[in-house]
Amino acid sequence: MNKITVTQPYLPPLEEFLPYLQEIWDSKTLTNGGPMHQRLEKELCERLGVQHISLFANGTLALVTALQALRVTGEVITTPFSFVAGAHSLLWNGIKPVFVDIDPVTLNLDPARIEAAITPQTTAIMPVHCYGNPCAMEAIQRIADNYNLRVIYDAAHAFGVRQRGESILNAGDLSIMSFHATKVFNTFEGGAIVSPDAKTKQRIDHLKNFGFVDEVTVVAAGINGKMSEVNAAFGLLQLQHVDRAIARRREIDTLYRRLLRGVPGITCVEPTGQDEPNCAYFPILVDEHFPMSRDALYAQMREQDVFARRYFYPLISSFSMYRGLPSAASDNLPVATRLSNQVICLPIYPAMTDEDVARVAAVVTAAESCALV
Numbered sequence: 001m002n003k004i005t006v007t008q009p010y011l012p013p014l015e016e017f018l019p020y021l022q023e024i025w026d027s028k029t030l031t032n033g034g035p036m037h038q039r040l041e042k043e044l045c046e047r048l049g050v051q052h053i054s055l056f057a058n059g060t061l062a063l064v065t066a067l068q069a070l071r072v073t074g075e076v077i078t079t080p081f082s083f084v085a086g087a088h089s090l091l092w093n094g095i096k097p098v099f100v101d102i103d104p105v106t107l108n109l110d111p112a113r114i115e116a117a118i119t120p121q122t123t124a125i126m127p128v129h130c131y132g133n134p135c136a137m138e139a140i141q142r143i144a145d146n147y148n149l150r151v152i153y154d155a156a157h158a159f160g161v162r163q164r165g166e167s168i169l170n171a172g173d174l175s176i177m178s179f180h181a182t183k184v185f186n187t188f189e190g191g192a193i194v195s196p197d198a199k200t201k202q203r204i205d206h207l208k209n210f211g212f213v214d215e216v217t218v219v220a221a222g223i224n225g226k227m228s229e230v231n232a233a234f235g236l237l238q239l240q241h242v243d244r245a246i247a248r249r250r251e252i253d254t255l256y257r258r259l260l261r262g263v264p265g266i267t268c269v270e271p272t273g274q275d276e277p278n279c280a281y282f283p284i285l286v287d288e289h290f291p292m293s294r295d296a297l298y299a300q301m302r303e304q305d306v307f308a309r310r311y312f313y314p315l316i317s318s319f320s321m322y323r324g325l326p327s328a329a330s331d332n333l334p335v336a337t338r339l340s341n342q343v344i345c346l347p348i349y350p351a352m353t354d355e356d357v358a359r360v361a362a363v364v365t366a367a368e369s370c371a372l373v
């Protein structure tokens with residue numbers, strides 16, 4: 001039996017990539033904002049419905065740089081139910097993360113709990129559009145405006161997501177994206193910052209290039225965050241395929257929901273607030289009505305060569321560099337703690353066949369029927 005992993009990167013036919021490589025070989029420009037880089041920034045702005053994009057080597061450097069661009073310091077309110085890169089980017093900037101619990105429906109930062117976590121040291125909120133589901137952007141902005149806080153959205157999961165026709169990447173002060181191999185749109189490794197105006201983009205572009213403004217002027221202790229021409233070229237090719245890739249993800253999502261409907265103890269997390277879900281992930285929650293624990297189901301899947309993942313378990317707040325923080329205590333994070341112990345993300349990727357989907361669903365339903373015997 002073939003191994004089914006939680007994701008498999010989308011790769012267009014290799015022969016379609018060769019002309020792009022030929023162009024790079026001809027231009028001999030490998031990086032530093034070359035022609036592929038410029039074209040990808042432009043085409044992504046058009047595809048995503050945003051004004052300004054700065055490409056990065058990965059999403060983590062984009063996060064680190066976004067915080068620097070806005071000169072964020074002190075404390076930042078964020079979610080524990082996400083990938084560690086978010087909180088790590090705070091530590092890299094000498095900022096203290098303050099974890100706030102999540103909403104049980106959206107699995108995003110619960111806006112009703114944010115105000116209580118604000119102190120005189122708070123300078124920003126860093127929410128995550130988890131699984132591509134938009135955060136409560138209006139409520140978060142109201143709080144940010146009242147307390148004069150910056151908002152940096154981690155939109156690593158939210159490629160192409162719109163709400164009421166508008167790109168969610170335009171919310172807040174900045175949004176960051178990841179184009180990692182596991183994402184809906186990948187450039188092998190890659191990332192971006194979406195900024196609202198040309199001046200902010202320019203500052204970010206300086207910061208991602210060591211702080212260079214021109215040959216002899218360095219205005220900040222910037223980093224090397226640049227995306228190479230090969231990655232940018234790959235992104236240009238991926239853009240031609242991404243709509244089809246998302247359409248296939250939607251078919252898989254629909255099939256899973258049909259096959260898992262009515263299984264006691266299994267809840268398929270609903271996409272909320274996306275005009276057209278990008279189906280970046282397929283999270284299910286395993287509760288006490290299921291005959292075995294989440295971890296037992298996870299292990300059973302592995303035995304049958306189905307490599308699902310428990311995103312996001314453990315919570316970021318439980319890692320050693322965070323667990324000593326007062327906000328990391330599990331009684332401060334009851335919803336995130338519960339859901340982190342219930343969640344499994346089932347495999348979903350464009351090359352997955354209907355038979356693969358049926359095989360994954362069958363492991364779940366077999367566990368259910370075994371218990372009935």
Ligand SMILES: Cc1ncc(COP(=O)(O)O)c(C=O)c1O
Pocket residue numbers: 058059060061082083085086128154156157177178179180190191
């Ligand atoms: C929510 C979230 N934020 C940030 C990142 C970091 O992005 P990258 O891997 O491109 O550095 C990821 C995933 O990789 C992620 O899932």
